[in-house]
Amino acid sequence: MFANIRRKASSKDAILNRFIIALAIVLLLSFLLAFFYIPIIRIFEYSFSSETENIGLILKEIITDKVNLYALGFTFLQAFASTIICLILGLPAGYFLAKYDFKGKKLLINLLTVPFVLPPIVVLAGFLVTYGNSGWVNTIWQSVTNSTTPLISIFGTIEGVVLAHVFYNISVIIRLTIPAWESVDYDQVEVSRTLGASKYRIFRKIIRPQIMNSVIAASLLVFIYTFNSFAIVLKLANPTYKTIEVLIYRSVQVSHDYTQASFLALLQLILNSIVIILYIFFDRKSRQIAEGKESNLKTDRFQFRNQEWRKIVRNLGVIFFLMLIGLFTFLPILAVIIRSFIPDKAGNSVFYGYQEFFSNKVVSVLNANPLTLLGNTLWIATISTLITLILSLLIVFILRSRYQSIRRYKTSKTESLISYLIILPMATSSITLATGVYLQYRGSAIFDSAVWVFIIVSHVIISVPFATRTILAAYNRIDVELMNVASTLGASRSRVFRKIVFPMIYKGIIVGGLFSFAISLGEFGATYFLARDEFKTLSIGIYDSISSQTLQIPLAMASLLIIITLLCFYAIHKLGEIELKV
Amino acid sequence: MVKVSIKELSMRYEKKYILEDLVLDIHNGELLVILGESGCGKSTLLKIIAGIIEPEKGTIFFNDADITHQTPQKRNIGYVPQAQVLFPHMSVEQNIKFGLEARKLPKDDVAAKLKWIADLIQIEDLLGRYPREISGGQKQRVALARSMAIEPDVLLLDEPLSSIDASGRESLALSIRRIQKQTETTAIYVTHSSEEARLISDRVAIMYDGKIQQIGKIIDIDLHPMNYLVAKIMGTSNVWPVLYVNENNQGTNISVPIGDVQLQRKLNKKITGIRINPSSFVITDSSVKPDKKIVFQGIVKSIMESDEKTLRVIVDVKDTDSEYIKVDCMKDDLKKELKANTELTLVVDSKEVVLF
Numbered sequence: 001m002f003a004n005i006r007r008k009a010s011s012k013d014a015i016l017n018r019f020i021i022a023l024a025i026v027l028l029l030s031f032l033l034a035f036f037y038i039p040i041i042r043i044f045e046y047s048f049s050s051e052t053e054n055i056g057l058i059l060k061e062i063i064t065d066k067v068n069l070y071a072l073g074f075t076f077l078q079a080f081a082s083t084i085i086c087l088i089l090g091l092p093a094g095y096f097l098a099k100y101d102f103k104g105k106k107l108l109i110n111l112l113t114v115p116f117v118l119p120p121i122v123v124l125a126g127f128l129v130t131y132g133n134s135g136w137v138n139t140i141w142q143s144v145t146n147s148t149t150p151l152i153s154i155f156g157t158i159e160g161v162v163l164a165h166v167f168y169n170i171s172v173i174i175r176l177t178i179p180a181w182e183s184v185d186y187d188q189v190e191v192s193r194t195l196g197a198s199k200y201r202i203f204r205k206i207i208r209p210q211i212m213n214s215v216i217a218a219s220l221l222v223f224i225y226t227f228n229s230f231a232i233v234l235k236l237a238n239p240t241y242k243t244i245e246v247l248i249y250r251s252v253q254v255s256h257d258y259t260q261a262s263f264l265a266l267l268q269l270i271l272n273s274i275v276i277i278l279y280i281f282f283d284r285k286s287r288q289i290a291e292g293k294e295s296n297l298k299t300d301r302f303q304f305r306n307q308e309w310r311k312i313v314r315n316l317g318v319i320f321f322l323m324l325i326g327l328f329t330f331l332p333i334l335a336v337i338i339r340s341f342i343p344d345k346a347g348n349s350v351f352y353g354y355q356e357f358f359s360n361k362v363v364s365v366l367n368a369n370p371l372t373l374l375g376n377t378l379w380i381a382t383i384s385t386l387i388t389l390i391l392s393l394l395i396v397f398i399l400r401s402r403y404q405s406i407r408r409y410k411t412s413k414t415e416s417l418i419s420y421l422i423i424l425p426m427a428t429s430s431i432t433l434a435t436g437v438y439l440q441y442r443g444s445a446i447f448d449s450a451v452w453v454f455i456i457v458s459h460v461i462i463s464v465p466f467a468t469r470t471i472l473a474a475y476n477r478i479d480v481e482l483m484n485v486a487s488t489l490g491a492s493r494s495r496v497f498r499k500i501v502f503p504m505i506y507k508g509i510i511v512g513g514l515f516s517f518a519i520s521l522g523e524f525g526a527t528y529f530l531a532r533d534e535f536k537t538l539s540i541g542i543y544d545s546i547s548s549q550t551l552q553i554p555l556a557m558a559s560l561l562i563i564i565t566l567l568c569f570y571a572i573h574k575l576g577e578i579e580l581k582v
Numbered sequence: 583m584v585k586v587s588i589k590e591l592s593m594r595y596e597k598k599y600i601l602e603d604l605v606l607d608i609h610n611g612e613l614l615v616i617l618g619e620s621g622c623g624k625s626t627l628l629k630i631i632a633g634i635i636e637p638e639k640g641t642i643f644f645n646d647a648d649i650t651h652q653t654p655q656k657r658n659i660g661y662v663p664q665a666q667v668l669f670p671h672m673s674v675e676q677n678i679k680f681g682l683e684a685r686k687l688p689k690d691d692v693a694a695k696l697k698w699i700a701d702l703i704q705i706e707d708l709l710g711r712y713p714r715e716i717s718g719g720q721k722q723r724v725a726l727a728r729s730m731a732i733e734p735d736v737l738l739l740d741e742p743l744s745s746i747d748a749s750g751r752e753s754l755a756l757s758i759r760r761i762q763k764q765t766e767t768t769a770i771y772v773t774h775s776s777e778e779a780r781l782i783s784d785r786v787a788i789m790y791d792g793k794i795q796q797i798g799k800i801i802d803i804d805l806h807p808m809n810y811l812v813a814k815i816m817g818t819s820n821v822w823p824v825l826y827v828n829e830n831n832q833g834t835n836i837s838v839p840i841g842d843v844q845l846q847r848k849l850n851k852k853i854t855g856i857r858i859n860p861s862s863f864v865i866t867d868s869s870v871k872p873d874k875k876i877v878f879q880g881i882v883k884s885i886m887e888s889d890e891k892t893l894r895v896i897v898d899v900k901d902t903d904s905e906y907i908k909v910d911c912m913k914d915d916l917k918k919e920l921k922a923n924t925e926l927t928l929v930v931d932s933k934e935v936v937l938f
Contacts, residue, residue, distance in 0.1 A: 489681030
């Protein structure tokens with residue numbers, strides 16, 4: 001509680017510490033200012049200024065434009081539908097995973113999270129192979145039923161978008177509600193049972209109030225992720241359906257209507273901020289409820305011997321349900337890898353895609369050398385990760401160095417200011433961010449000659465909230481009294497950091513780093529928005545070539561991304577936990 | 583050896599004073615127990631002495647040096663917090679060596695001091711283990727060793743026994759006492775348990791309302807508590823707050839939660855509470871009220887054997903809101919056998935009522 005306390009400025013240690021904090025604040029703020037706040041101000045400026053016509057009329061036109069209204073409606077509808085379906089599937093899955101104990105449970109929970117860190121373009125590729133018109137599911141369906149109409153149509157339909165979003169986000173619900181189920185006070189359930197309450201009544205009166213806040217918080221997160229979805233909608237639903245994100249992208253890159261783009265970006269920013277604020281509110285409430293509670297959920301094992309038939313049926317049902325969720329999650333990933341070995345036309349080798357990939361020559365469907373794309377992807381991810389880690393550590397450092405005594409033990413002004421300053425980037429979609437950067441810096445020398453600088457910057461701003469959360473979670477697990485004791489034992493601030501704090505958070509730092517590496521690896525929206533033919537990453541390469549006749553090449557690239565992501569993920573699994581929350 | 587003086591120390595937490603013009607002197611080499619209820623500010627006081635929190639107002643002297651604004655690093659204190667906070671990623675040995683290494687002592691000295699303290703606190707066999715591999719009581723011994731290894735001028739203990747099993751408490755308390763005496767270290771021990779205070783203190787300071795209310799030897803405070811609250815914090819048996827006082831022609835009538843107490847004299851000071859020693863009561867079954875005596879009617883709640891000759895009887899006083907009187911009586915004096923849930927009458931001489 002009383003970690004770092006204000007001291008007389010006479011101490012050298014304190015002066016140095018203040019200097020470091022001031023430097024950290026300056027560094028952080030200049031980065032955010034240059035690459036986030038100034039671009040966002042630019043969006044405001046474009047929204048409300050026009051050289052020729054009356055701005056009011058233009059805005060009115062944008063608001064009442066049918067295409068825009070339609071897109072707004074679709075964005076809400078698909079986000080809502082995706083969230084509801086995620087809840088219907090994810091809530092029971094979360095409960096079963098909390099309630100039942102079995103071998104490999106932790107691994108399964110971790111594997112279910114893989115889609116969340118998978119590049120959207122890889123998910124698209126997986127969906128194409130699994131659920132596409134001539135994909136596996138439809139082929140099997142058609143040969144079984146002898147019909148010519150496909151079972152699922154994912155192109156130009158809302159089903160396709162929702163299915164992909166559920167695939168992407170179901171892990172968010174599962175992961176965030178497992179702790180909620182675990183922290184329900186089951187003693188209260190037992191007591192109510194002895195008082196004669198029915199199962200439904202127990203759920204409504206005892207369990208629901210305890211898990212509600214977590215469920216709402218998780219739903220709001222899923223809502224915002226699906227609300228901001230870009231790649232999936234661009235490929236699957238466009239041109240029939242568009243989300244606001246796609247519309248912003250098209251306004252800038254296709255119709256060059258910057259006023260409309262800015263206005264929509266502003267709208268997106270406001271809507272996002274509202275959801276994020278709601279999310280923070282419910283997340284805090286859920287943490288207050290769970291605080292200081294130990295799990296007293298009695299876990300069950302799947303037992304079949306000497307059980308009454310009802311229990312056997314229930315166990316089988318649960319296993320079947322979890323297997324379905326697993327299949328739904330892993331099928332598209334496996335499909336990408338398997339399909340990358342199936343030749344598209346006779347005469348091509350099984351390894352055609354990989355041969356082309358490693359041939360070190362320009363591939364015509366890509367109009368680029370695939371190895372260069374891989375190289376670009378890896379070094380962009382590496383640099384983004386390093387910058388992300390530095391910024392996240394600075395944020396953690398500033399937030400935790402409360403330079404005040406107990407008499408002012410309220411949230412300090414610096415602290416709340418910085419909290420707000422980093423909440424806003426969280427509430428910004430990648431396309432809004434890219435639009436701002438584009439409007440601010442297009443035409444500048446760096447933008448023309450080294451667009452990768454801005455791609456890195458966007459990746460950094462997108463991953464900083466995740467990395468910060470992960471490191472902060474590790475930091476908050478340290479008991480402040482440890483630091484107090486260390487300083488009474490004579491250890492200086494730097495010694496306390498080196499010997500106590502760092503050894504206890506370095507795993508968190510590595511996990512945060514791996515997480516941001518994975519995010520950068522697959523980031524599509526901002527990269528696609530900013531990248532041009534002369535500078536592409538693997539994600540963009542896959543997107544460009546996935547409609548071609550030779551699926552083996554993009555799928556080989558996608559498989560490589562899957563493998564790198566899985567490696568990151570395996571390391572994360574070994575080291576600790578990622579924070580899916582922002 | 584160091585004496586500690588605290589002068590007019592004040593501290594607010596969100597506008598409410600938790601310490602208010604607190605004054606306290608701790609003698610050279612004594613073990614002072616600060617006794618108070620949870621949230622009375624005693625932990626904050628300890629953290630201020632440790633230098634972890636800076637006070638709003640006031641001064642702290644170690645001998646004659648003003649250390650109020652010195653960092654904890656420079657104060658040379660040993661601090662054992664309430665929870666068992668060992669550095670989890672370090673072995674017991676590394677934990678103990680932490681303070682010695684921070685002082686950049688030569689390796690030989692570090693090894694020598696490690697051996698000395700491990701021997702003194704009897705934890706030689708734990709040195710290679712990690713905090714997760716040892717018990718709560720052992721952890722607290724290691725925390726004590728870690729703070730004593732640097733040979734502190736002042737040892738600060740914040741409820742060191744509260745987080746360990748009841749069985750290990752007494753032995754750890756006695757170890758603390760032994761080591762503190764052996765090293766002649768000035769020590770401040772914060773707790774809410776009067777039993778711990780009785781077990782190890784040289785002097786006790788009773789704290790509430792942000793101040794030290796009374797300070798002295800246990801026996802003196804037991805006999806002459808300054809007021810009702812002090813007696814209550816000390817955990818003394820049979821103390822009751824005074825509700826109101828009425829002077830009448832026989833003397834003074836004092837109303838307390840167990841009933842009215844009639845004294846045969848006038849009071850010359852303000853009183854806050856009364857105490858009646860459990861052995862002052864006499865159990866009778868006659869309903870005749872003896873002269874100049876105070877009588878209570880009640881129901882026997884429980885009877886326990888204190889030793890071969892005495893019984894401790896808990897009596898629920900009639901017409902009160904669950905007020906109990908503890909009575910000690912000799913078995914031989916009983917005219918008939920006591921039974922639970924039977925009525926009885928207690929008589930006490932008004933001279934036996936202690937006022938404070």
